[in-house]
Amino acid sequence: MTARRALVTGASSGIGEAVARLLASKGYRVALLARRQAELERVLAELPGDGHVVLPCDLTDPAAIERSIETLDTRFGGLDLLVNNAGVGYRAKVEELDPKTLKRVFDTNVFALLLACQAALPLLRRSERAVVVNVASVVGRRGIPGQAAYSASKAAACSIGEALRVEWAEDRISVCTLNPALTTTGFFEAQANPGDLPHPDLAEASPADEVALHVLALDRRPEPERSLRWKWRLLGALSAIRPRLADRMLVRRLGGGWRTPRW
Numbered sequence: 144m145t146a147r148r149a150l151v152t153g154a155s156s157g158i159g160e161a162v163a164r165l166l167a168s169k170g171y172r173v174a175l176l177a178r179r180q181a182e183l184e185r186v187l188a189e190l191p192g193d194g195h196v197v198l199p200c201d202l203t204d205p206a207a208i209e210r211s212i213e214t215l216d217t218r219f220g221g222l223d224l225l226v227n228n229a230g231v232g233y234r235a236k237v238e239e240l241d242p243k244t245l246k247r248v249f250d251t252n253v254f255a256l257l258l259a260c261q262a263a264l265p266l267l268r269r270s271e272r273a274v275v276v277n278v279a280s281v282v283g284r285r286g287i288p289g290q291a292a293y294s295a296s297k298a299a300a301c302s303i304g305e306a307l308r309v310e311w312a313e314d315r316i317s318v319c320t321l322n323p324a325l326t327t328t329g330f331f332e333a334q335a336n337p338g339d340l341p342h343p344d345l346a347e348a349s350p351a352d353e354v355a356l357h358v359l360a361l362d363r364r365p366e367p368e369r370s371l372r373w374k375w376r377l378l379g380a381l382s383a384i385r386p387r388l389a390d391r392m393l394v395r396r397l398g399g400g401w402r403t404p405r406w
């Protein structure tokens with residue numbers, strides 16, 4: 144049996160690194176994409192199996208995305224699993240937003256996702272069973288205070304998944320959205336936080352390895368969308384049908400001095 148060929152963006156740390164390790168341990172050939180080449184090489188050196196490849200790339204540069212996919216095609220001759228995982232956070236109240244950072248968040252979390260899907264499409268079309276897993280977030284289904292920009296970028300990622308899974312149905316490419324909740328990675332340290340909003344309590348966070356298992360499960364048996372943690376699933380659904388109740392629940396859950404709106 145030939146190995147499945149996977150591209151994992153944001154594979155230099157956190158969830159992406161855990162996904163790359165898990166897939167390689169299951170016999171996949173893995174292409175590791177991120178900006179920090181040294182970190183990609185570190186992960187590569189520890190992967191079981193062979194035939195893996197690193198693709199140093201800044202996803203905010205559309206031409207660099209094109210080049211990486213071309214290199215991938217030359218090395219792998221196609222693609223079976225695309226894991227769009229790279230992302231950046233931004234903890235800031237709307238009054239503190241800085242246009243440059245805002246652009247970087249949307250370039251990375253939204254535009255790069257669209258452009259990577261577009262560039263990878265010809266490769267995915269050649270696969271016998273193609274799957275795309277977009278790593279969005281539970282906050283894509285319920286915007287949260289202090290993270291309006293990040294929440295909006297992840298809502299866009301959820302929306303892209305909804306559109307794409309129908310658009311690509313004819314090509315039999317399964318598009319899945321995975322919404323992790325809090326996960327113990329360097330994510331919060333890496334992100335802009337101009338107003339110094341308190342970091343969330345990571346006591347209840349999932350390990351990155353647990354999120355990686357969901358990516359593998361989605362590749363084996365694709366589903367449209369999977370949100371981790373039932374309380375967030377409930378919050379997402381309630382926000383659509385009972386927004387006031389959802390606001391109350393959210394404020395209680397977040398703590399941190401946020402107030403429930405009065406109507």
Ligand SMILES: NC(=O)c1ccc[n+]([C@@H]2O[C@H](COP(=O)([O-])OP(=O)(O)OC[C@H]3O[C@@H](n4cnc5c(N)ncnc54)[C@H](OP(=O)(O)O)[C@@H]3O)[C@@H](O)[C@H]2O)c1
Binds near residue numbers: 176180251279
């Ligand atoms: N941690 C959480 O609590 C949590 C919860 C829900 C969803 N998520 C989502 O999960 C995904 C992975 O996050 P994580 O928690 O694993 O955080 P992380 O450790 O900070 O990983 C982010 C990854 O994205 C890559 N990246 C960022 N900007 C990039 C760019 N311009 N070009 C290429 N690669 C870029 C980073 O690599 P380089 O710096 O080397 O480029 C890094 O590998 C993100 O999409 C995040 O939004 C995280």
